[in-house]
Amino acid sequence: MLSTVLSAGVRGVDGFAIEVEADIAPGMPNMAVVGLADTEIKEAKERVISAVRNSGLEFPLKRITVNLSPADIKKSGTGLDLPIAVSILAASGQLNAAALDGLKNFVFVGELGLDGSLRPCAGVLPMLAVLGGRTAVVPPANAGEAALARVNAVAPKNLAELAGFLNGEINLEKIPPADFEAGTQEYFYDFSEVKSQPVAKRALEIAAAGGHNILMIGLPGTGKSMLAKRFPSILPPLTHDEALEITKIYSVSNLLGGERFLSARPFRDPHHTISDIALIGGGASPKPGEVSLSHNGILFLDEFAEFGRNVLEVLREPMETGVVSIARARERVSYPARFTLIAAMNPCPCGNHGHPHKQCTCTPVMINRYRSKISGPLLDRIDLTVNLNPVEFKDWEKKAEGETSAQIRERVIKARGAQAVRFKNSPTRANAFMSSREIKDFCPLPPGGGEVLEAAMRKLGLSARSLDKILKTARTIADLEGAENISKMHIMEVLQYRPLDRKGVADV
Amino acid sequence: MINENEKLARIKLNAFTYLRTDWAERMIEVFGSASEILKSDAKTLAARGGMSEKTAAELLREAHALDAEKEVELTRAAGGDILFLGEENYPKKLGEIKDPPFVLYYRGTLAAAGPKVAMVGTRLITPYGRRCAEKFASEITRCGAVVVSGLARGVDSVCHKAAVELGKPTWAVVGTGIGRCYPAENKNLAGAIIENGGAIISELPFSKPPHAFHFPRRNRIISALAGVVVIIEGKERSGALITARLAAEQGKDVMAVPGNIDSLQSGGTNKLIRDGAAALLDTKDIIDFIPYEERFGLDVSWLDKEDKKEFDNLTQQEKQFLDFIKDGEVTADDIVEGLKMPVQEAAAALFEMEIKGVLACIDGKYSKNKF
Numbered sequence: 116m117l118s119t120v121l122s123a124g125v126r127g128v129d130g131f132a133i134e135v136e137a138d139i140a141p142g143m144p145n146m147a148v149v150g151l152a153d154t155e156i157k158e159a160k161e162r163v164i165s166a167v168r169n170s171g172l173e174f175p176l177k178r179i180t181v182n183l184s185p186a187d188i189k190k191s192g193t194g195l196d197l198p199i200a201v202s203i204l205a206a207s208g209q210l211n212a213a214a215l216d217g218l219k220n221f222v223f224v225g226e227l228g229l230d231g232s233l234r235p236c237a238g239v240l241p242m243l244a245v246l247g248g249r250t251a252v253v254p255p256a257n258a259g260e261a262a263l264a265r266v267n268a269v270a271p272k273n274l275a276e277l278a279g280f281l282n283g284e285i286n287l288e289k290i291p292p293a294d295f296e297a298g299t300q301e302y303f304y305d306f307s308e309v310k311s312q313p314v315a316k317r318a319l320e321i322a323a324a325g326g327h328n329i330l331m332i333g334l335p336g337t338g339k340s341m342l343a344k345r346f347p348s349i350l351p352p353l354t355h356d357e358a359l360e361i362t363k364i365y366s367v368s369n370l371l372g373g374e375r376f377l378s379a380r381p382f383r384d385p386h387h388t389i390s391d392i393a394l395i396g397g398g399a400s401p402k403p404g405e406v407s408l409s410h411n412g413i414l415f416l417d418e419f420a421e422f423g424r425n426v427l428e429v430l431r432e433p434m435e436t437g438v439v440s441i442a443r444a445r446e447r448v449s450y451p452a453r454f455t456l457i458a459a460m461n462p463c464p465c466g467n468h469g470h471p472h473k474q475c476t477c478t479p480v481m482i483n484r485y486r487s488k489i490s491g492p493l494l495d496r497i498d499l500t501v502n503l504n505p506v507e508f509k510d511w512e513k514k515a516e517g518e519t520s521a522q523i524r525e526r527v528i529k530a531r532g533a534q535a536v537r538f539k540n541s542p543t544r545a546n547a548f549m550s551s552r553e554i555k556d557f558c559p560l561p562p563g564g565g566e567v568l569e570a571a572m573r574k575l576g577l578s579a580r581s582l583d584k585i586l587k588t589a590r591t592i593a594d595l596e597g598a599e600n601i602s603k604m605h606i607m608e609v610l611q612y613r614p615l616d617r618k619g620v621a622d623v
Numbered sequence: 624m625i626n627e628n629e630k631l632a633r634i635k636l637n638a639f640t641y642l643r644t645d646w647a648e649r650m651i652e653v654f655g656s657a658s659e660i661l662k663s664d665a666k667t668l669a670a671r672g673g674m675s676e677k678t679a680a681e682l683l684r685e686a687h688a689l690d691a692e693k694e695v696e697l698t699r700a701a702g703g704d705i706l707f708l709g710e711e712n713y714p715k716k717l718g719e720i721k722d723p724p725f726v727l728y729y730r731g732t733l734a735a736a737g738p739k740v741a742m743v744g745t746r747l748i749t750p751y752g753r754r755c756a757e758k759f760a761s762e763i764t765r766c767g768a769v770v771v772s773g774l775a776r777g778v779d780s781v782c783h784k785a786a787v788e789l790g791k792p793t794w795a796v797v798g799t800g801i802g803r804c805y806p807a808e809n810k811n812l813a814g815a816i817i818e819n820g821g822a823i824i825s826e827l828p829f830s831k832p833p834h835a836f837h838f839p840r841r842n843r844i845i846s847a848l849a850g851v852v853v854i855i856e857g858k859e860r861s862g863a864l865i866t867a868r869l870a871a872e873q874g875k876d877v878m879a880v881p882g883n884i885d886s887l888q889s890g891g892t893n894k895l896i897r898d899g900a901a902a903l904l905d906t907k908d909i910i911d912f913i914p915y916e917e918r919f920g921l922d923v924s925w926l927d928k929e930d931k932k933e934f935d936n937l938t939q940q941e942k943q944f945l946d947f948i949k950d951g952e953v954t955a956d957d958i959v960e961g962l963k964m965p966v967q968e969a970a971a972a973l974f975e976m977e978i979k980g981v982l983a984c985i986d987g988k989y990s991k992n993k994f
Binding site (some may be wrong): 277311312313314315316332462468469479483502506567570571574592604605607608610611612 | 692776806808954955956957959960967968970971973974975977979986987988
């Protein structure tokens with residue numbers, strides 16, 4: 116007897132439909148899975164056999180062929196355990212006629228334990244996109260994703276329960292669609308704990324308001340990591356769409372712990388020994404890298420200059436386009452990667468350059484080499500650079516009286532609101548991602564601004580290429596102020612956050 | 624007149640690391656010419672030159688290893704020439720010292736008119752040293768003098784740059800061959816010096832790399848070329864102080880910029896003043912020390928006009944900034960906290976002052992750019 120059950124797989128962060136066909140024919144007891152299945156699916160048959168038996172159901176001792184269609188796309192993941200088991204139950208006549216009729220109204224996804232229980236699997240959220248009005252059957256641990264996707268879904272605890280449900284013997288509660296709750300976030304760290312460093316705080320506020328990338332340069336112990344850790348607390352809360360996007364990526368990477376979906380902006384801080392593939396994503400069967408895992412959130416790279424040069428260079432493409440395309444011989448996938456980069460580095464290899472009391476032991480050549488590790492094209496994509504200076508005892512001793520994160524966040528949300536209005540007819544979401552056309556439209560040069568920029572180019576040796584990023588950042592400052600247009604003051608402030616001179620130390 | 628073959632031989636002879644000019648001149652008397660010296664073997668040379676056979680062999684090896692024709696070709700291609708001691712066009716002042724360069728390479732032109740003023744100092748320049756160097760170098764250049772320095776980091780570079788920015792010639796005596804640039808970051812500056820009618824000068828073979836002992840030796844050329852030697856900043860033991868000592872030995876006037884007694888980099892200059900060097904307080908002091916016969920053509924009239932307008936048209940806020948910065952280095956953070964003003968306001972004002980040239984910003988630290 117033949118049966119067909121619907122399931123789904125995932126490619127990149129997009130789901131695609133899979134039909135699981137099972138045919139049971141007389142012959143030597145045997146089970147074959149065909150249709151470009153990966154190792155974990157080949158192993159599925161062992162899990163399915165035990166799960167069916169241990170659920171009080173019968174596993175037919177016949178010749179069983181399972182086909183995964185479309186047969187020319189490689190499939191991986193453990194989510195096909197459940198549809199294979201259901202297809203065998205259907206083909207072996209263990210479901211009643213009504214159940215067989217209704218089978219096409221369900222899409223099954225889930226991993227099976229040997230006892231027949233449903234276990235979580237990766238990529239459920241993107242798979243739910245292929246439902247088309249059908250009801251999803253997902254493991255209980257993935258119920259949060261179904262709730263976020265607002266689809267019809269049930270989450271049986273085990274195979275026996277599912278069989279009962281399909282046969283109409285028991286009723287399963289539909290998973291209620293969850294409204295994404297934002298703004299209830301509790302942050303462990305607060306900006307008011309950071310003493311001194313007013314310029315860096317201001318720069319981070321601008322970065323948060325416009326989605327700008329930022330580079331912090333400072334001596335060890337000046338609070339670079341401290342500031343970066345507090346950055347999420349001044350970001351605006353996630354919107355439902357943004358939450359969906361990042362939950363998809365985390366779902367594909369199987370990093371969604373427990374029953375929850377992602378409600379906070381991701382903060383990723385990979386160590387500087389990370390490989391380029393781990394950062395950008397890839398592998399024989401491509402997986403999202405750190406840049407995608409920090410989509411709609413923050414990628415914090417501490418000791419920026421210590422990262423491998425090839426590792427840093429791969430950042431350029433996603434920083435420009437917000438997407439990573441990974442091409443392998445078998446397949447080509449793309450993952451979203453629109454993150455805010457926070458980079459931190461020391462001013463020199465020994466870390467003491469410019470310290471008021473300590474002696475730097477680096478030669479000018481060493482310092483230049485260190486700073487040159489951040490290539491020009493990469494620096495061009497970083498809108499803000501700040502220097503952090505050691506905090507003196509008299510400042511440290513003072514009680515923290517800085518603004519709280521909530522106060523700053525309020526201003527950031529206001530500025531983002533202005534941007535939402537500005538970009539309502541555009542795929543752009545924040546000032547940092549404006550196209551050159553949008554820069555022309557929304558960032559007209561203020562009176563006197565031309566002279567300032569001209570003087571900056573002459574005196575500070577700025578390239579014409581950096582003018583765009585100055586205008587983008589000035590736009591954000593104007594938004595923070597609630598100003599209609601950029602003013603000369605805004606541009607002059609941006610110029611304060613310019614990168615370190617390459618020949619900095621050796622400069623005369 | 625020295626014929627071409629003899630010139631090539633002298634270029635070869637000059638390649639010997641430890642060549643002393645007085646010894647070379649005597650040997651030319653003894654052998655008849657430099658070509659004859661190079662034709663002899665180590666044993667003869669050792670016997671007649673009063674040196675060990677080993678040294679003589681080393682001299683001959685180094686001399687023969689250098690391709691003199693290539694040297695001439697490279698120097699000409701780089702837009703320069705090679706001068707020989709005793710020739711007409713060899714700088715007269717240089718020929719007068721005890722140990723003049725046997726052979727002198729240069730790029731650019733030595734035609735720059737006006738008195739030559741040597742200005743040297745530490746490589747580890749302080750904001751104070753930077754201000755002084757910039758002020759004195761640009762003012763003396765505007766008067767019509769030519770600044771002679773060493774193209775090193777710090778004070779030397781600031782002095783050269785000040786002249787180049789005015790579009791005036793300046794001479795750089797370097798501690799490498801003229802075909803090299805040390806430190807490498809001064810490549811553009813070296814180019815600008817030549818463009819503005821200045822010169823890069825060296826006694827070393829064209830492609831000689833830098834070596835520690837080249838630098839104290841080239842200092843004697845700096846002081847010899849100039850009529851007066853100005854030390855901007857320097858520790859008690861420093862190259863600048865070596866230049867001062869050599870200048871005094873050559874009978875030149877030495878001037879030093881006084882500094883705080885607790886400033887390490889002013890230790891050398893203060894000591895010089897205590898030991899009898901003239902304290903340099905004003906550009907006119909330099910003019911007074913320029914030998915009388917060289918003063919022709921100097922234009923000092925504008926010095927009296929007091930070029931201090933820049934500080935008159937400062938806003939109230941900018942004056943407040945300057946009061947706060949005083950003579951030190953201050954970060955934007957310090958200003959924001961010290962003056963209790965919003966970051967955006969301070970940032971804009973700092974930028975404006977930097978563009979005006981009132982403040983200098985180095986590695987995020989602001990200091991006064993002028994007096």
